[in-house]
Amino acid sequence: MGFWNKKADGGGTAAVQLRDGGRHPFRLLDGYVPLRSGEIALYRSIREAVPIVDAAILKLIRLSGGVQVRCRTEQAQAGLERFLRTVDTGRGQRGVQSFLDRYLDAMLTCGRAVGEIVLDRRRREIAALLCGDPAEVEIREGASPMEFQLCTRAEGGGMEPLPCQELLLFTPFQPEVGSPYGVSLLRSMPFLTEILLKIYQATGMNWERLGNVRFAVIYKPEGDGLDRAWAQERSQCLAREWSAAMQAGKQGSVRDFVAVGDVDIKVIGADNQVLDSEVPVRQILEQLIARTGIPPFLLGLSWSSTERMSAQQADMMTSEITAIRRGLAPVVERVCELWLRLHGYDEPVEVDWEDINLQDLVEEARAELYREQTRALRLENEKEEAKR
Template identity: 50%
Template sequence: MSRNADPAEAAACDNVECSAVQTARPVSHPFHDLNGYIPLSGPERRLYASIREAVPIIDAAISKIVRLVGGFQVKCDDDDTTAELKHFLDTVQVGSTGIGINAFLDTYLDQLITFGTAVGEIVPSCRRDTIGALYNVPLHDIEIIKNGPLQATVCRREDGRAVPVKYQSLILLSALNPEPGSAYGTSLLRSLPFVSAILLKIFNTIGMNFERFGNLRYAVTYKPETQLDKAAAKNRAMQIAQEWASAMQPGSVKDFISVGDVQIRVIGSDNQILDSSVPVKHMMEQIVAKTGIPPFMLGLSWSTTEKMSSQQADILTSELEAYRRMLSPIIHKICDIWLRLNGHSSEISIEWDNINLQDEVEMARAQLLTMQAREIEEKISETEDQTE
């Protein structure tokens, strides 16, 4: 599917009148957040959002996963229905600014990976004859309540209460690796707060050290040598302090001249900066292991070659295939509802684009060797048949 819809198609999409969104929180007054406050899992979601904001490599890894999942094609029983469905998927409105189902799926998968749970809504047109828009639901606007071991109800937060959404069939819900008995999924970042905290402490310390190097502080020590000097030590110390402060004024270059035993040194110059490369690498290894993205794709040069091995490609491909399996039911439900609303009874099939992470030359060589091996096996079998 094309991620950039044609402007003419986008304009045509704007003409579709949509019904109201069910999952949006109603606004009663400027401080409506006080009415809708439900202290459940909000702090955990804010923690994961802060981790992505504070650690760029985690944010980059999630963004790359979303992009690497790739596109897909939807096919129906007949070509005309396939063309109509493709036009709908390319031009459907997503939220207030997006166009095309890929815009919806990118946000949906990003929310699923970051928070472990993703919620979307199919918004029908005012005449209920087609799908007017797709809506990515903010998790702080809804609550998921279990109604038994096999059923979960999506509720919107309204005046401090959880009100069930009227049309549950129009809600899209996915959970990433949910714990047994839980309606919420598990975030990909669940095991990273401790690692991220250590990494941020190291980065903050490095920043403070370089700030001190760029803004030096001095220790001026005056040692009186005679008894007379000791009597006037206070006055001389004040004079030295005034002259030193005057010499250190920004925008001017001055000489500092003193009499007697005066020592000047930089505060902290006798301390050594700890080597942070080893602990930072350890923390980065934990993050890379959790996200499953090869290090060189995140800008980390840990090996002599920046080439993905076949093992890394296979592992990353399996990770992307797992995310595709979670998105396929969502795509199927959207397409199925559109077909039913438009009077079609066709069945659909989803064909994802091939994930090609290997070197083309290596793949071609492997295919050549496979074909040669099959040819040799066929010749051997023919020879054995003739012998018999």
């Protein structure tokens, strides 16, 4: 009966301290649900959150460059090379390679790439090659898989076909059966990326709490009543002197702290053990890097130390780059064939790529020496057989 009328206890109240949960800034990864078509904003957030993934994609783009086009007529070949070298690609850039870099960047990140061939007003010359945002383009399929239209969202919310479909470029990356859209290179990364960011976020919070050392100054009053009566004033005096000693340390001077009575000074969090994150972080990074196909040594990681293993990984990387180039070749062919038709040439083009060089120059020189020695021995054997 007297519970609700009970007076509050005059003793000291307990101090309660709550801390923020602390979450990484990439919130899209927290609520990720593996749907059939991933969100493009999510994939771009992964590249922003994990620098090694972004570096791997940039290396894929750089290694995939070096396109060359061959045609039969020398005059057409010279004009085509000049066009590929000087074509406007927007935002102050020129050359077909700058267009292919952005086109491939969208294809790997978003799973598909969209481009446009811009003609001049007389429709006699290709004025520019521009890349579009894949997030703003949707596909409307026709009666057969060969028939489709690139559409965009109209003001009313419906799909509206884009004009001049014959001048639009579209390339899906590793498309699945029954779907016109490609698959992003980062599709299988959100789950592991979320775990990795949690580890990094927890590590940063632990260093914020334990790296900047905090002290707990505990004053224990004696048993007599006089000491207890002056406990608040003495604790305030200890706080001022301790703060003054810490401020003097920031300015480079040393100041001793003297107290009377039972005073205990401890470092907050000194007895806690920080979890070792090297093993789980490496396991997650191995999974992420394996998806990109980049050998770890190209990203500055010394996980594989043997030379034979590095050579095998370089060979596998060459096959990955060759597969990516096969997806870009039709785009280059369409652009070059249109340029030739606009200038009165009716001949096919052949897309040729520069050799992918990931091997050591010393090993290549040694291999060349062995080939020359073999050739010299073969010539000597032929001469000996001719004399007989």
